[in-house]
Amino acid sequence: MHTFIDTTLLALFIPTFLFVSITPGMCMTLALTLGMTIGVRRTLWMMLGELVGVGLVAVLSVLGVAALMLQYPQAFSLFKWVGGGYLFYIGVQLWMSRGKMAISHNNTEVNRSSAMQLITQGFVTAVANPKGWAFFVSLLPPFISQQHPMVPQISILVAMILLIELLCLLLYATGGLTLSRFLQKSGNVRLMNRFAGSLMMGVGVWLALG
Numbered sequence: 650m651h652t653f654i655d656t657t658l659l660a661l662f663i664p665t666f667l668f669v670s671i672t673p674g675m676c677m678t679l680a681l682t683l684g685m686t687i688g689v690r691r692t693l694w695m696m697l698g699e700l701v702g703v704g705l706v707a708v709l710s711v712l713g714v715a716a717l718m719l720q721y722p723q724a725f726s727l728f729k730w731v732g733g734g735y736l737f738y739i740g741v742q743l744w745m746s747r748g749k750m751a752i753s754h755n756n757t758e759v760n761r762s763s764a765m766q767l768i769t770q771g772f773v774t775a776v777a778n779p780k781g782w783a784f785f786v787s788l789l790p791p792f793i794s795q796q797h798p799m800v801p802q803i804s805i806l807v808a809m810i811l812l813i814e815l816l817c818l819l820l821y822a823t824g825g826l827t828l829s830r831f832l833q834k835s836g837n838v839r840l841m842n843r844f845a846g847s848l849m850m851g852v853g854v855w856l857a858l859g
Contacts, residue, residue: 659805662792666810669784670817675774675852676703679736680818682848683767684825686743691767692822698768699818700811702775707807710785711793733777733857736770740850743842774852 671677676699683692775781793802825845 658792658794659809662806663809663813665788667813667817669788670810670813671820675778676771676814677817677821678848678852679770679774680821681825682845682852684822685829685845686825686842687762689819689822689826691762692818694764694767695771696815696818696822698771698773699775700771700814701768702772703781703814704807704811706776706781707785707789707810708803710782711789711803730857733853735853736774737850737853737857740846740848740853743846743849745842745846 679695679699680692683695789806792806793799
């Protein structure tokens, strides 16, 4: 029976990427933070942008573009610093209990960030992370067999990557929402904003300097 992918390699790839994806990183920290401040449903917009970015990085890595990008890290610099600076600014706003993502004491304010702003946050965080490029360059080639057609293999691997990434993002966002509810019940809304702000500022610095 003809198959489009080596099932043995696929069986090894799934637990490998699951372990890597669930490890705390910039995107997972962002999902945790947004889960705290805007809820899981609104965070889905960020996840959409992040998944598009991850899929793009994965495909370009296989095609060899990433190798060229990694040789010229200055190509990332402006993109990284602008994206990191924006996330840091949001973190400062959260710390001060201001801005579109801060939660009010009466919890009546809703997040006013547009879907496109959230999508852009996720996309920039995924694409501007050079470690992500390096990871895919080193991880994906060993799981691609020369005995099978290239396009179906890439399609299946990317689909698995996106599914696993989505599940991990949902897990982190749900954890953030649970923590948010706990702090709200305790009356520590300001503490929650400061905690979320610190995480967001950390992601911004991580993105800019990573």
